[in-house]
Amino acid sequence: MKTLISCLLALICMSSVQAQIKGVVFGSNNAIKSKIYGAKVKLLGANRGVITSEEGTFEIILPKELPDTLVFSARGFAPDSIVVTKKDRFISLEVVLYSDQLLPEVVASYKKGTHTISRLKTLHVEEIGAGELRKAACCNLSESFETNASVDVNVTDAVSGAKKIQMMGLDGVYTQIQLENIPYLRGLESSYGLNSLPGTWINSMQITKGTGNVVNGYESMAGLINIEVKKPHNMNRVFVNAFGSAMGRAELNFDTGFKLNDKWSSAWFVHGSSHFVEMDFNKDKFRDMPNGTNVALMNRYHYQGKKMEGQFGLNVYQENKVGGQTDEMQNVGPKFYRVNVDSRHADIFAKTGFFMKKPHHSIGIVYNAKYQQTNAAFGDRKFVGEEKRGYINAIYDGILGNTDHKFKVGLSGVYSDIQQQMDSLNDDRVELVPGAFAEYSFVGMRLSSVLGARVDYHNLFGVQFSPRVHLKYTLTEYTDLRFTVGKGWRVPNYMIDNISLLANSKKWIAPDTVTPEISWNIGGSVMQEFKFLKRKGNITIDYYYTMFENQMLVDRDVSSSQIVFNRLDGRSFSNSFQAELAYTVSKTIDLRFAYKYLDVRATYNGKLQQQVLLPKHRGFFNFAYKTRNKRWEFDLTTSVYGSSRLPQVLLEDGTASTENRSEIYPIVNAQITYNYKKWEFYLGGENLGNYRQNNPIINAENPFENTFDATRVWAPIYGINGYLGVRFTLKKLEEK
Amino acid sequence: MKNLLLIAMLSLIAGVTNAQTSKVSTVKIKTSAECNSCKVRLEDKLNYTSGVKYAELNLEDKNLTVKFNTKKITLAAIRKIIAETGYDADDVKAIPESVKNLPACCQPGGMDRD
Numbered sequence: 004m005k006t007l008i009s010c011l012l013a014l015i016c017m018s019s020v021q022a023q024i025k026g027v028v029f030g031s032n033n034a035i036k037s038k039i040y041g042a043k044v045k046l047l048g049a050n051r052g053v054i055t056s057e058e059g060t061f062e063i064i065l066p067k068e069l070p071d072t073l074v075f076s077a078r079g080f081a082p083d084s085i086v087v088t089k090k091d092r093f094i095s096l097e098v099v100l101y102s103d104q105l106l107p108e109v110v111a112s113y114k115k116g117t118h119t120i121s122r123l124k125t126l127h128v129e130e131i132g133a134g135e136l137r138k139a140a141c142c143n144l145s146e147s148f149e150t151n152a153s154v155d156v157n158v159t160d161a162v163s164g165a166k167k168i169q170m171m172g173l174d175g176v177y178t179q180i181q182l183e184n185i186p187y188l189r190g191l192e193s194s195y196g197l198n199s200l201p202g203t204w205i206n207s208m209q210i211t212k213g214t215g216n217v218v219n220g221y222e223s224m225a226g227l228i229n230i231e232v233k234k235p236h237n238m239n240r241v242f243v244n245a246f247g248s249a250m251g252r253a254e255l256n257f258d259t260g261f262k263l264n265d266k267w268s269s270a271w272f273v274h275g276s277s278h279f280v281e282m283d284f285n286k287d288k289f290r291d292m293p294n295g296t297n298v299a300l301m302n303r304y305h306y307q308g309k310k311m312e313g314q315f316g317l318n319v320y321q322e323n324k325v326g327g328q329t330d331e332m333q334n335v336g337p338k339f340y341r342v343n344v345d346s347r348h349a350d351i352f353a354k355t356g357f358f359m360k361k362p363h364h365s366i367g368i369v370y371n372a373k374y375q376q377t378n379a380a381f382g383d384r385k386f387v388g389e390e391k392r393g394y395i396n397a398i399y400d401g402i403l404g405n406t407d408h409k410f411k412v413g414l415s416g417v418y419s420d421i422q423q424q425m426d427s428l429n430d431d432r433v434e435l436v437p438g439a440f441a442e443y444s445f446v447g448m449r450l451s452s453v454l455g456a457r458v459d460y461h462n463l464f465g466v467q468f469s470p471r472v473h474l475k476y477t478l479t480e481y482t483d484l485r486f487t488v489g490k491g492w493r494v495p496n497y498m499i500d501n502i503s504l505l506a507n508s509k510k511w512i513a514p515d516t517v518t519p520e521i522s523w524n525i526g527g528s529v530m531q532e533f534k535f536l537k538r539k540g541n542i543t544i545d546y547y548y549t550m551f552e553n554q555m556l557v558d559r560d561v562s563s564s565q566i567v568f569n570r571l572d573g574r575s576f577s578n579s580f581q582a583e584l585a586y587t588v589s590k591t592i593d594l595r596f597a598y599k600y601l602d603v604r605a606t607y608n609g610k611l612q613q614q615v616l617l618p619k620h621r622g623f624f625n626f627a628y629k630t631r632n633k634r635w636e637f638d639l640t641t642s643v644y645g646s647s648r649l650p651q652v653l654l655e656d657g658t659a660s661t662e663n664r665s666e667i668y669p670i671v672n673a674q675i676t677y678n679y680k681k682w683e684f685y686l687g688g689e690n691l692g693n694y695r696q697n698n699p700i701i702n703a704e705n706p707f708e709n710t711f712d713a714t715r716v717w718a719p720i721y722g723i724n725g726y727l728g729v730r731f732t733l734k735k736l737e738e739k
Numbered sequence: 740m741k742n743l744l745l746i747a748m749l750s751l752i753a754g755v756t757n758a759q760t761s762k763v764s765t766v767k768i769k770t771s772a773e774c775n776s777c778k779v780r781l782e783d784k785l786n787y788t789s790g791v792k793y794a795e796l797n798l799e800d801k802n803l804t805v806k807f808n809t810k811k812i813t814l815a816a817i818r819k820i821i822a823e824t825g826y827d828a829d830d831v832k833a834i835p836e837s838v839k840n841l842p843a844c845c846q847p848g849g850m851d852r853d
Contacts, residue, residue, distance in 0.1 A: 040775040041798045054799045057775075631793035631806075632786040680787055737776060737842035 024073070024087060025480050026096030027059045030080050039100065042077035047084075075100060097446065125444065125451040125475040127485050127528045127545065129153055129210040136205055137683075138627070138638045138674060142246070142254055142276060143297075144205070144230070145197040149672060150640050152583060152597035152623040153210055154178075154228070156197075157616075160503035161699040161713040161720050162326045162342045162381065164293045165194050170212065170226035171547055171579035172601035172617050176493070176500050177522070179215065179223035182230050183314075185352055185369055186220050190421055191377045191390045194502045195346050199320045201274040201299055203244050203256040206233045213524045213547055214471050214489030217440045217455035218398060218411055221469050224491035224522045225549055225577070234314075235260045235270035235305040241733040248726035250292065251280020260735070266308055272301040272318075283329050284721050285695060287703040289713075291721040293326030293342065314354045321347040327382070328706065340382045340706035342506070348375035363409075364401040370394070381505040382706055386425045388499055393418035411442045415459075423498045425505070428513050430498055435462040451475045464519050467492050481532040487547075488525040495520050495555040497568045504557070504566050506713035514555060514568040521552040526579075540586035551575040551605075559615060559650040560608035563659055564709065573606025591631055597623040613648045616717055618665070620645035636676040643669045647717055653710045655702045665717040668694045683730040693722040762809040763792065767802045768818060771827040774798070774844040784824050785817070803828075 030039045038059025045052035049066035065071070069089050076082035080100035131151060139149040145166040148154040155169040168175040180188040180196075188196035208230050215227030233239075238260035246254040254276035262268045277296045284291055303316030327341040356367045371394040379386040398413040417436040423429070440457035453473040460466050471489030478484055497514060504511070526547030533540050554571040561567045583597040599621040603614040613619070622643040629636045649663045674687035696718035702710040772781060778796045781803060785794035790811030796803045805817055821828035825837035825845065838846065 041773075041778075631795065632791070633782070633793075634786060680783070 023062055023064045024096065025062045026098055028055050028075055029059060029099045030077060039077045042075060045074045047072040047074055125453045125473045127212050131208040133206060136202060143198050143202055144200040147202050147205060150625055152599060158716055160506040161716045162289065162506050163344050163503060164324055164326060165503050166197055171549060171577050172603040173225040173549060173577050177224040178226040178228060179220060180228045181219055184219050184229060185371045190419060190496060191375050191388045191499050193500050195344060195377060198297060198322055199299060201256055204232045204272050206231045212545060213487040213526050214491045216453060217442055217457040217469065217471055221457060221459055221491060222493045235268035235303055238270060239732050239734055243731040244728065246726060246728035248724055250282055250721065250724045252278045266306055268305045270303050274299040281329055282721060287700055288329050288332050289700055289703055290326050290329055293324035295324035297322040310358050312356045316352050318350045338707055342381050344379045346377045348373060363406060367398045369396040379502060384426055384505045386498060386502055386505065388423045390421040407446050409444045414439050423496060425498050449477045483530045486527040490523050492519050492521045497555050501557055504714055508709050508711050509564055509566045512565055512567040514570060518553060518570060520554045522549055524549045538587045543583045545581050547579045549577040556605055558607050563651055563653045574611060575605035578602040591629055593627040595625040615648050615650045618645040618647045634678050639673045641669055641671045649715055652701055652712050652715060655710055668718050681732055685728050687726050689724040690719050691723055695719055695722045763806060764809050765806040766814055767804055768828050770801050770803050770821060771833060771847060772796055772801050776842055777845045780824060784820060788820060
């Protein structure tokens with residue numbers, strides 16, 4: 004740790020030598036703000052110019068005679084200029100060039116690049132672009148995080164195939180997931196929802212650690228993940244992907260985007276996948292993964308008028324999974340243990356943006372209606388859930404004086420009618436949550452800040468006030484410091500949030516009342532860019548502390564035969580530290596190392612204890628090699644998981660388990676891609692170290708007995724897996 | 740599965756050793772490329788041309804670096820391909836019909852117009 008800090012200091016000192024100015028040039032066009040490659044940056048007086056790089060960045064050495072005028076120009080955008088003085092040495096600039104049409108930020112949100120942490124945003128935002136997403140060849144949102152160290156994906160039980168994300172060691176329900184700025188996987192989709200978004204639809208993702216901005220709601224407590232799907236007006240004409248794995252999974256994806264006329268464009272997305280081969284590697288007579296099918300469809304439209312821009316879409320999804328005992332057990336024994344999970348949803352969304360007469364002022368309105376159902380059966384235990392949801396968010400965007408001072412104010416409304424039933428328990432609720440929010444952002448030469456607050460009135464739980472502050476300070480041209488503090492809250496759904504805990508015979512003890520979960524998150528990060536042996540790299544160190552004021556705790560320490568849901572009585576917090584080093588070794592090789600420390604504790608059974616099934620230490624390594632002619636790509640990711648505390652359970656013979664720590668284990672994934680013109684072929688392997696948990700299911704022979712438990716899962720259930728796939732792309736035609 | 744991996748690795752190694760034994764030359768060709776779209780076009784065209792090891796365009800000085808196997812392709816042939824794609828290559832002028840088919844920003848002077 005100490006050496007790390009001294010290294011950092013050395014780097015900081017090393018970097019401030021020449022009087023130069025750095026920055027990134029963005030172009031804002033058709034609601035898309037993207038980095039411009041090849042934009043001209045010229046100092047008028049000194050008559051010296053440079054061209055921006057692929058990431059839109061530039062560096063220009065300042066002349067002795069200052070002030071001078073810096074002119075930015077790129078085709079298709081109106082040129083812009085700023086005056087630079089002596090004071091501006093060593094600063095980072097963010098330059099946005101606008102096309103003829105100005106568009107509201109609410110609709111804007113698209114970016115390119117593979118995996119970067121934006122230096123310009125005030126919030127700590129990790130950007131995952133299409134390039135990074137292609138490294139994980141398959142299949143849906145949960146796999147998309149495989150090459151990322153900030154988000155963990157966990158299998159929550161050994162029978163239903165449920166996967167959940169984790170940020171800062173906190174359950175995925177505390178991370179707000181939004182689809183193009185609309186709250187998306189929430190309510191009934193908190194446990195199985197990751198499957199509903201096919202990976203090939205995704206254009207990019209933005210991961211924010213800590214509470215996000217207030218504009219999109221109150222539910223981001225540990226983090227915020229925004230997902231951008233491909234847009235009709237700038238996506239490829241045709242994209243086809245076929246995939247097959249040795250584990251008996253096949254998948255087909257197709258999407259197409261086209262122009263209808265000058266103003267309208269449209270896109271279709273189709274996804275079908277099927278897991279049709281029964282696999283039982285560990286011979287426990289249970290399927291390692293459930294079999295089943297998954298179908299998802301989306302149709303969306305984009306409208307670009309003179310004074311208005313709009314996006315409209317519809318998406319439907321259906322999945323059914325059958326897990327549990329293998330077919331051969333059907334006629335053996337008195338009863339057959341099966342797990343059935345059926346989920347479906349229909350979702351309509353619209354976004355409209357209107358430009359005001361005043362430049363830089365606009366109004367954006369987002370509408371969303373969703374219907375979803377999830378039914379699950381774990382042997383004799385059944386869950387039935389239904390949810391109707393409506394959402395509206397209206398945002399007024401404007402500037403105060405100049406574009407250094409921006410503000411957003413708005414109103415939102417959430418309607419949610421959720422019904423859940425499990426065994427003999429019921430949890431039905433109708434929520435109406437009107438809210439109002441305001442956000443002010445200031446971009447200075449060194450200090451940038453976003454100050455926001457929202458007030459929401461919940462029809463059942465009253466008023467909640469959520470303030471949030473984000474600051475960024477540019478220490479040197481290579482160093483950024485960030486700080487964040489904020490409050491988030493949500494209403495828990497103890498049944499669906501923990502549905503995997505039905506995969507045992509333990510009795511659920513329902514909470515007396517359901518009250519909102521409230522948390523405060525405070526944290527900060529240091530990002531240092533450096534050059535070593537002429538190659539670029541960066542180090543990011545961040546630390547966040549999350550403290551729960553109120554929480555729905557899942558207590559497995561009260562008894563080995565019960566699962567108790569309780570209002571937090573005592574303390575609950577998370578300390579999360581992460582250090583990441585990214586370095587470009589050569590033109591063709593990129594390396595990424597990360598280490599993460601998680602200390603997540605809460606008062607379980609009256610005692611402050613580490614959360615179960617959560618490794619304290621995690622290591623991550625990614626190696627990427629791309630040949631200079633871009634034909635071959637090799638990618639290798641290794642994660643090492645430390646030991647975690649396991650819940651104490653009763654073993655087959657009725658005695659309490661004594662081994663309550665998990666082992667340390669590695670996961671190795673690799674992929675080779677061959678590009679040839681319109682085609683890409685890829686071949687990959689998952690869990691190449693072939694590490695498996697020996698007995699993921701306790702008392703698998705007698706699934707209807709008291710000691711049966713498939714929820715003590717801390718490592719992969721299946722071993723090495725190979726897959727093969729192909730992608731075909733017809734690029735968008737360029738404008739003449 | 741393992742065999743396939745092995746074949747992929749072997750073919751890569753074979754490619755590398757092949758490059759060492761046969762005659763390889765790296766040249767810089769001055770082009771008339773204007774924008775990123777030009778870069779993609781030129782690199783895609785040449786990287787999938789037999790005999791070319793790799794092609795990289797630097798937009799700042801418009802130089803295209805090409806590494807190629809002189810037994811499989813000549814420098815003149817590479818320049819011809821560039822001209823056919825719609826760009827000047829050193830002294831070889833771009834084919835006018837190909838230039839017409841380029842998008843707006845790739846037209847000569849495309850980056851200087853507003």
